[in-house]
Amino acid sequence: MDYVSLLISKNEKLSCCADDINKAINAIVDCYKNDGKLLLCGNGGSAADSTHIVGELMKGFLKRRPVEGEKAEALKTANPKVDDLLLSKLQCGLPAVNLCESSSLLTAYCNDVDPDYIFAQQVFGLGKKGDVFIGLSTSGNAKNINHAAKVAKALGITVIGMTGNGGGALAENSDICIKAPETETYLVQEAHLPIYHAICAAVEEEFFKK
Numbered sequence: 001m002d003y004v005s006l007l008i009s010k011n012e013k014l015s016c017c018a019d020d021i022n023k024a025i026n027a028i029v030d031c032y033k034n035d036g037k038l039l040l041c042g043n044g045g046s047a048a049d050s051t052h053i054v055g056e057l058m059k060g061f062l063k064r065r066p067v068e069g070e071k072a073e074a075l076k077t078a079n080p081k082v083d084d085l086l087l088s089k090l091q092c093g094l095p096a097v098n099l100c101e102s103s104s105l106l107t108a109y110c111n112d113v114d115p116d117y118i119f120a121q122q123v124f125g126l127g128k129k130g131d132v133f134i135g136l137s138t139s140g141n142a143k144n145i146n147h148a149a150k151v152a153k154a155l156g157i158t159v160i161g162m163t164g165n166g167g168g169a170l171a172e173n174s175d176i177c178i179k180a181p182e183t184e185t186y187l188v189q190e191a192h193l194p195i196y197h198a199i200c201a202a203v204e205e206e207f208f209k210k
Helices: 003-010 012-033 045-058 069-078 084-089 103-112 115-126 143-154 168-173 185-207
Strands: 038-042 096-098 132-136 158-163 176-179
Touching (some): 003 012, 012 176, 012 185, 038 115, 045 096, 045 132, 045 185, 069 084, 115 143, 132 143
Parallel strands (some): 132 158
16 A cells, blocks of 8 residues: 555645655665664654654554564574464564663763763664664754764664754754644644654555565
8 A cells, every 4th residue: 555645645735745755664664674773762742753653663553463484483493482372472573762761861861961962872872874763853953863863874874854844953964854844843743643654554564565
């Protein structure tokens, strides 16, 4: 299914984002095909959106993702205690990490170093060439998101920005920037939700076609 066309058919105002949404999907698919992972972050409601995206990728979203065939046999061979019941409860995930959720690290770094660099530190510690970094900032000017984007690019990580109209500084620091055509924070966030749902659905379809 063409989830981007479906998105635009329901949200015509987002047609201006279609090309960048497709570019983001392709970048994420390439990342996963090369054993990469997604790193995500945002502030406030955008931090919640980061959590939401991780939830759609790490378990079944629109499709079932059973562990079967060679994957199931490999787990059983590696540890015979992995029985059929345990396997039946597992789902194939697409690796994604929300950098907003490490509360001990976040508070320690904010207290000991500088809160503007907490996401940059995590990208530096966790990221590797071939990964994808998604930074969500409704204005595009959040300092902590932009510092993380700069480090990501230095490491050879593809940077996807999700912003409001104009893109702010994040547009300059991104390889791909999806600029929702809104300026009010809550309206940008409302536009981001169907966009990332379409992205997650399209990526899932690529890897779980059944």
